[in-house]
Every structure is written in C-alpha cells, then in structure tokens.
Amino acid sequence: SRSINLAVIPGDGIGQEVVAEGLKVLSAVLPQDVKLETKEYDFGAKRYHATGETLTNADLAALKQHDAILLGAIGDPSVPSGVLERGFLLKLRFAFDHHVNLRPSKLLPGVTTPLAGQPEIDFVVVREGTEGPYTGNGGTIRQGTADEVATEVSVNTAYGVERVVRDAFGRAQARARKKLTLVHKNNVLTFAGHLWTNTFHRVAQEFPEVTTDYLHVDAATIFLVTQPERFDVIVTDNLFGDIITDLAAAVSGGIGVAASGNINPGREFPSMFEPVHGSAPDIAGQGKADPTATVLSVALLLRHLGYDTEADRIDAAVAADLTERSAQGARTTVQIGDALAARVAG
Amino acid sequence: SRSINLAVIPGDGIGQEVVAEGLKVLSAVLPQDVKLETKEYDFGAKRYHATGETLTNADLAALKQHDAILLGAIGDPSVPSGVLERGFLLKLRFAFDHHVNLRPSKLLPGVTTPLAGQPEIDFVVVREGTEGPYTGNGGTIRQGTADEVATEVSVNTAYGVERVVRDAFGRAQARARKKLTLVHKNNVLTFAGHLWTNTFHRVAQEFPEVTTDYLHVDAATIFLVTQPERFDVIVTDNLFGDIITDLAAAVSGGIGVAASGNINPGREFPSMFEPVHGSAPDIAGQGKADPTATVLSVALLLRHLGYDTEADRIDAAVAADLTERSAQGARTTVQIGDALAARVAG
Ligand SMILES: CC(C)[C@H](C(=O)O)[C@@H](O)C(=O)O
Ligand SMILES: CC(C)[C@H](C(=O)O)[C@@H](O)C(=O)O
16 A cells, blocks of 8 residues: 655744645545655754754654655744754755755736736746755855955756756656756856756757757846746756746745745655745744645645646646635635645545 | 046947947037047957957056946857856956946836836846956866866955945935845855845944845845835845846836946946847847937946936936837837937937
8 A cells, every 4th residue: 555654844934834734735635545644843943942953964864764855944033044044954955965946837827926917927947956056165264354255166067967957858858848948147157157058958969859948047037027938947056046936936926826846856865845935934823824835835745756646636726726716815824725625635 | 628538339239239329319418518539449249250359458458548438238149158258248347346236227107017017116236246156266177077067156255245335335325215135145155145244234334324124135036026116225246136137127127228337436447337238139230229228328327427417317318208108109229319319408
C-alpha cells in the first residue's frame, strides 16, 4: 500500500494558519489507500529565541527521512534580518540540493490582476536554487569604519547551470507552446553570463522542438507587465529568479496564490514546497491569510511524488473557488480551506 | 556671457534620430545669451567595427573638456553582448565617477500605463552607478569545460554607499513628501546588506524630516505594480537599480518617456544624460522612435547645469504634448521633436 511520510514546518506568523489548511486539503484529496503520516517540526523564530538554533545537523538528518516537506513561512521581525533566511531557509535548500526552484504563474479566471485588461498569463519560472549570489560567499573588511568593503560573490558552475537549464528544457518540451526564455544580464555580468548563455545554447541542441529566447533581466520585468503572454517557461539564476517571481506573482493574482517547489529532481533528498509569500506578522493569527498558495504548493508536492490525478483535482478546485470568489465576499483562512477541501473530496 | 559646451554621442540605432530631436529642443529652449557649442563623437558599433575601439584614453580626455554629455543609445546585435556595454557605457560611467544614476518616474496625464486604474506615480530612483555587481570583478576558470566556475563579485564600499545614500536623502528632503525607501536584499546578501542598511540608518539621523522605509528588492517589484504611489525617492544598488528602473519605466508610461542622468555631483567630470531605452535596431531609421525620453534627459541635463527655468519649460512642454497625444494619432520622431521645440520656444 502507498504512503506519504511528510515533514510539516508551519513556521512563523501566518505559516501556522495556512499550513493547517494545506494539510486539510491534502487529507481530503488522498485516496483511502494512501497512508498519510505527518510529523511537525518547530523551526522558526520561537525555536531560535529559545535555543539559538535555526537548523542543526540532527534536524537535517531527521528531515531527510521524509518523502517531502511542506513549509508555511519562516521569518519574524524579532529576529535580525538574515538569521532565519540564511540559517534556515537557504541552509535547507542548499543542504538538500534543491536546485530546481519551480514557480508557476497562471492568471485564473476571476482573479484580480494589477494589469489593465485581462492578459493571458500561464508560465513557469525555473529558478536555480543552489548557486549564484545566494551562496553566502563574500565578506566584509574594516566593518563599521569609513573604509569598509563588503563583497558578495555570485558563484556559477557548469555543473549547476547545466542541470537546471536541462531541467527547464525538459519542462518546456512537455508543455504545449514549448518555449524557453533565458533571463540573465549577460551584457554586464559577462563571466556568469557567458556560462549561462553558452550552456543554454548547447543544451538547446538536445531539444530541437523547443523555441528559445533570451532577455536581460531588466527587459524581462518590462515584458512581465506589458506582455506576460509571451512567456511559457523561464530559466534564470537564483537572484534574478527571486526578483522576477515576486513580480510574476503580483501580476498573476498576487502572492496569495503563488506556490513554489524547492525540488531535488533526483530525489536523493526530500523536496520542499512552500507558498512564495512570507510570514506576514501584521495579519498573523487573525484568520485573514489566504491559504490558496499553500494549497497550490500541496498540489506541486503531490505532482512531484507522482500523484498527478490528485494534484489536478486540487488545481481544479482552486480554479473553481477563485472563479466564484468575487461573489462570496471576504472569507477566513479556515473557510477557504474548508471550501477547497470540500471541492477536492466531492 | 553663459555657454554650454556639450558632447553629443548619438550612438547606434535610434540613438541618431532621438538625439537630433533632443538637440532641437535644447536649442529652442535656451535663451539667446547662452552660447551652445556641440561636438559630435562617433562612439558605438560602427567605430568598433572599423577600429576595434570602444572608448580610448584620448577619447576620455576629449570628453572631459565638455560641460555635459548627451547620449542617444549604444548597442548593436552585430557586436558581441557586453563589448559595448562594458567597453563604452560602463567604462564611461566608471571613468567619470557617475555615482548618482538618477531615474525619475512620473505618470503624466494622457499616458497609457499597463496598470489598471490610473495610479499616481511620481518618484525618483537614485541608483548607485560605480559599484555593486557592475565593477567587472570576478572571472572564469576552466572555461568551456564541464568544470567551469564563473564568478561575479559585487563590490560595495562605505565611501561609495555613503555618498549615494546621502545624495538620495538630500533629494528626498527637497521633495514635498520627504520619503526615502532603501531597496536591497539584506536578508540574503548580508555582507553588502549590512553595509547598505547601517549606512542608511546612520545618514538618516542627519535628515530627521525624511521618513524612511526599507523593502527587499523582490517585494519592491510587487509594490511597483500594486502600489506605486507609496514611493517618493528610492535609493538602491547598481544592479537592483537597473532592474527596478526598467519596471518603473514600464509602469509609468514605458521606456519611450524614461529619462536618466549619470551624474557626478561634484562636477569633477562631466555628467552624462541618456534615455533609459536602448538602440532598438528593429525600428531604427524609420522615424518611429519616440524622442521624448531624450528630450526629458535634456531637461535633466539643464537642471544639472543650473538652467532650472529651461528644464521646467521642457517638462511642461512634454506634459502638454503627452496630454494631447491620444488625439493626435501616430507621429514621427521628427514631428514629436518639432512639436516639443515649438512648445518650449513659444
Ligand atoms: C526569504 C528569502 C530568503 C527567499 C529568497 O530570497 O529566496 C524568498 O524571498 C523566496 O523567494 O523564497
Ligand atoms: C546597457 C546596460 C549596460 C545598462 C545597464 O545595465 O546599466 C542599461 O540597462 C541601463 O539601465 O542603462
């Protein structure tokens, strides 16, 4: 019989609330014969304040036993900027080699976009997750003096670039439009730019059916608001991916509905699924958070584990819910979760 | 008697066409007693192909004699990516210490924005121009092999960060709303992030009237499309500034109207003014390019040289022209330039 052994990390702020709804929908969608086991972990601000720990080697060993990880949100104003981000979120992505950071953007009917008209938006960003300016390389000399110098080093390897570019070509190949856009800034960041561009062109030869395109990251932000329909699959580096996926989320309905997967395609390590939004401490505990992004992250999780039918049911439930949303007035986090659970079960 | 000794660099593609209109408006707006001298320089793709040169030491010495530089656009598909960008544009910004890269965004009446509604947009981005990931630091080992490693180093100095932050505070102080937002990614790029954030807070104490705010660059892209009215002055690093100013241009009417100044505030070197758009080879030579961004760059140039009344006249002429634009149908580059020249002269 089948089973899913899930690590659950509610985290900080609204993380607790949205993860509860994600799990509710997950339980509702799974067939009777799939045994769902969950274990909750207390990572985040509270544990950091109590113990000074963000993510220990023992934690990593425990997490590694799971099939996948569902995360709500990590981060709180009481913790200095960077401590939980570098000490937990990025540490986990790097330790578990989550090199494919998958972020779909689809503007669903009934969803409000800040863009005029109702442009067609349906693309996926494949963001590299283990290299670039996120490696923590760099440093500071003469800190706090008038002569301070602080550096950040973007590290890009042929190994790291090629595997994510190949993954993105594979995803483009599997889609109807079969178009892949490389986003970089190869006219200024020429060292990394050459590596990304050359790798992209070389791997392209293995995928003759895929149409390729290139955009500088600055130009890409323009097209994301003026012509989002031009995108199908985008592949880009860690930092550019961070920036353009927030923008992509904003134009395709907001971060309330933006899901993401931190994927280790080879499954040597469990992959992690999380909403793109943060812990939103200003609205935490008030039942105001939209759990949709977490529920859609659960769909990505199911797809990763091979439960495609169940993932499709969640996507369909969310699409139906969003279409009718404007008629329903404001609902609480739990009400939205209940509605989605009812739809996927029904 | 007063005089302006201007270096003119039409450059590539539509650069030629838009600079001609910029000069037309400049001549029309200047009072009789101001002597305008211009010298044209042939930098760009053609010169590169003919001589292999992009910008020599002799060129820099010649340019240094001028009061200011007006640039159209540099770049052509026939030149490998990065050659003219690094060899001319960035070389000039670095050689002439253009550390304040000024990019105003104002949504004028009558201008179409991709955003729904007609949000109020009136802010200025102060982008650092001589540091960050633009320094060309970094390199490649084992190029072309499966073991290649390419790095890009973002260099940030207390000297460089402090002067641009102080400049931005001064600009915020001089505006009605007196609000300054620092945009960075200090939760991930913690070395540079600390330097920027600490400097920002320290300099803030000299400007008690200025309200301060901080946004991660990813969140900033969201607000630029959902709440652009929240921005007054933004200060940010070279790369983040590159990215968000293209987005800012897109939401406030497009790069057809986005002006920029590469400013050396101490006037040790001439400052350079240029439209944010590129050379657009696809529409070059067809009279289709909108010279408005160049004309607005001329206004920034005049303001920098102390000709505030004339700069105001250009801004007013552009605003009036844009308001009536929808009624006028498509006009050529020259027609728009003529209309603006007539308005500022009249
Ligand atoms: C919180 C932060 C470390 C993270 C990132 O920059 O990757 C977030 O912005 C994201 O996009 O998941
Ligand atoms: C052409 C390129 C070097 C330049 C930059 O990245 O600064 C351009 O995008 C700009 O914004 O002026």
